[in-house]
Amino acid sequence: MLRQYELVDRVLSYDPDADEALLNRAYVFSMQRHGTQKRASGDPYFSHPIEVAGILTDLKLDDETIATAILHDTIEDTLTTREEIEKIFGDNVSRLVDGVTKLSKIEAQTESQRAAENLRKFLLAMSDDIRVLLVKLADRLHNMRTLHFIKNEEKRRRIAKETMDIYAPLAERIGMYEFMREMQTLAFQHLEPEAYASITKRLEQLQGDGGDRIAKIGSGLKLLLSRAGLEVEVSGREKHPYSIWRKMAERHISFEQLSDIMAFRVITEDTDACYRALGIIHQRWPMVPGRFKDFISTPKRNGYKSLHTTIIHAGDTRIEVQIRSKAMHAQAEFGLAAHWAYKQKGQSDGQAGWIRDLLEILETADNAEELLEHTRMAMYQDRIFAFTPKGELYQLPKGATPVDFAYAVHTDLGDQTVGAKVNGRVVPLRTQLQNGDQVQILKSKGQEPQPGWLNYAVTGKARAAIRRYVRQKEREETIALGRKIYDEIALRLPAQLGTEALGNALKRLRIADEATLMESIARQRISDTELMEALMPGSTGGDVAGAHAPAQREAISIKGLTPGVAFNLAECCHPVRGDRIVGLRRPNEGIEVHTIDCETLSDGGADADWIDLAWGGKADSSTARLNIVVKNEPGALAVMAGIFGTHKANILNLRLENRDSSFHSFMVDLEVKDVHHLMRILAALRAADAVSRAERV
Structure with missing residues (x-):
């Protein structure tokens, strides 16, 4: 000490x-x-x-x-x-x-x-x-x-x-x-x-077999560069056990197959000397393709600058060489610590962009798990570089998509993203970006973040922003749905409510505000009878716990609400616009929508509150699931797709379920306007000679 x-x-x-x-x-x-x-x-x-x-x-x-x-x-x-x-x-x-x-x-x-x-x-x-x-x-x-x-x-x-x-x-x-x-x-x-003990033991064996191999290679590098008139410092070391283990895991290879376990550092006087040294080394030894990285022209986000290359030394040994100037080396050794006085002498605050990203994640995380998940993502180590059309450089984790790129540029741009061009070509938003891609984000003020983006967004900043919007949208629509249920419950009361009834009910239920009440109604945190008693004491006969409300007078419209946000369409029956539907409302869950004749209602609805629902007015298309069996003959799949195209129905998913010598069975998710649209498609399929059977799942 x-x-x-x-x-x-x-x-x-x-x-x-x-x-x-x-x-x-x-x-x-x-x-x-x-x-x-x-x-x-x-x-x-x-x-x-x-x-x-x-x-x-x-x-x-x-x-x-x-x-x-x-x-x-x-x-x-x-x-x-x-x-x-x-x-x-x-x-x-x-x-x-x-x-x-x-x-x-x-x-x-x-x-x-x-x-x-x-x-x-x-x-x-x-x-x-x-x-x-x-x-x-x-x-x-x-x-x-x-x-x-x-x-x-x-x-x-x-x-x-x-x-x-x-x-x-x-x-x-x-x-x-x-x-x-x-x-x-x-x-x-x-x-x-x-794994640590195994790798450490093998490194010790390698040191024993190779003797002063690292020192000899380092001396050779320094001699080569000094003969070319470059004053350099050269140091070498074996890579750390964790670095070796990670490479073995990523490449699925054994320790014996891992050839580049030695790394050398060449320190020069200035930037020009870095590139001269690189040229001299590449002239002397062949480089390994795909292993050269220029972090001088495109520094890492933390300011790190260096040239990285891997060469084949002495015919069979792959070694990594890092070339940097003395100033770059000081930055690499001490990083941001070299600039600790970033607020002194009127200089900028030096707050790196990734810290701002972390703060934005901090503001939007809904719970502990999200905060930890998004923070780890924001500090992801394997990076790629992508450019805007104006040449601005952004670093992203490997696997990042245009959605991640848009949010990296600005949160508002991410929210308004409708499409993307990568290297001049329009690509799907789920496309993984590659190093050096030029990305142009197409936006619209009418666009909103989509919940489906969470399936392929990988950066913590993007996922935090999308989840924040989805939570906000979910609450808004849940409140809207709760208000519709509230209006329906109010109609069951024996008399019309007065102007102060709602305010008094909030006090009796000890709920802070009207919006929270509507959300509680939609998520069945309070029962219908509790609400009726709070609005009009004695309206249920005083027996709040056991009272049974009369049947609903009219179905509640779900017009304008988004499936998957305010309510969920049941996977068992895939309700389509035009179907008679019913909702199952369980405590602290979203409403689950089923067709009225769904077989699972008899099993899964006993513990839920049933509410009559109606589609209401015009809305977006619905998804129907079909099981289609076609003959095993050339052109049969084209016939099926042609019928979908003729009826202007979009295929969302197509999966081959079964295949034999005579027939192929497909499960198809189809985007349709309503149940009548679906029936016309089924009729056309059943009339086609190439189709053996077509049924709605």
Whole structure:
């Protein structure tokens, strides 16, 4: 553990103007407050914040950040308050310490909720001052270094998984690659101990067999470049166990088949020398196709710049070479930590776009699981580059679609997306983008986010925005449907309601407002009889629990409501416009719509409240499911498709169910206007010689 004078000397060595008194006060205060507390290793607890501060001195951070590191656990683990910290150390330090402090006393039902609440506070504090993130990463790194002292295996795995999912990607996002690699390696050791032991053992065997192979290759690289007049520094290392394991998993290969396990770093004087070095290396050794990446012309989102290439050395050895200037190397080593004073001297706040994305996700997440899911997505590591028609560059995760691209540009553009052109060609919105694609988003002010986009949107920002809209739309339509049910219930009352009846009912039911009441009615959080009694006491004979309301007078229209939002069309009978329909209303669920003759009603409707429904007016088309058997002969499928085309019915899904020597059986989801449209199509199918049978499912 660093002694007091050693820590202060470290800070003064790179910042002679640092507040020495502040550091001394923080050291003594933290030591006194933690007192006799012990860590799982048996060491004094005070050793942990001092080691965290020591890690941050390697990054040459300012005195306030070092003081924050020393004090970061005092509020959480001692009786110290933020007010005390502010009084003794000032507003900046107290704000930073509060940002790092976890919500240790939060009352949450699940571990994911506690993790989400901690993450929520952390992200908000990080957006205000990035130094919060730097202290937190150093704190997590030291905790990972001592994780093996924790006896509870489940707790070790939980901490390791949280590190792998949240903190290692955060370190990567701000360019602190050494932090990222060490955290990944330590987490991997606890999450996959057998794989870690196996890879580590094989790396040791390789070192024994190869001797000083890395040193020889590095010397050869430096000699080659120096003969060409380039002054460079060359270092080499074997890749980390987690990196090797991930490559093995992604490529489905064994350790023996993994050839590029050595990586070399070439540090040059400037950018021009980087490209000269690349040319010299490629002239000397053949490069592996598809393995060259130019992060100088297109830097990573965290500002990382470097040239990456893989070459075949000595005829059979694949090695990775990273070429960067000294300035780029400093950025790669320290990342955003090199710019900790981003609010000083009138400079911009330096808040990276991905932090803004995280904040937007924070505002739109509905629950703990969503927040954690979307945050992990936002920090996804494997990236591609895509361009707007004006040449603006956006980084997205692999597998991203035009929907993700649109939301990356702007949330409003994502909401209004109707189509996309990729490299000048109109493509489906579910198309996966490739590296270097030019993407033009087609928009319309009348467009709204579609729930189906969730099936292929992969970025946390896009999914959070879509889910936010779907929740809002669902609530609006549920309230509208609840109002229709309310009006129908009001007609059952023995007398017309007065103007104050609704307000009085809200008080009796202890419901905050009218909208919440309508939503509760649609989701059957209150029964019809409870509502009737609240509106007009005594109207059900006083027996609220056992009263049975009279039959409904008219069917409730679902005109203007969206299937899958305010209500769900039952999969068992696939109701089509024109069918007589009935709704099943269960507590806290959306209304499920069935045809009146659906066989499952007799089984599944006993525990539900039945309500009469009607389609009402003109609306969008419906989906019908057909089972069609055609003869096994050339042109039979074309006949079936031709009938659909003649009747202007769109095929939504076509699945081959059964095939034999004589007949083929298909399940077809068909978009039709109404039940009469469907009947005409069925009649045409049955009249065709190529069709053996056509039935509605």
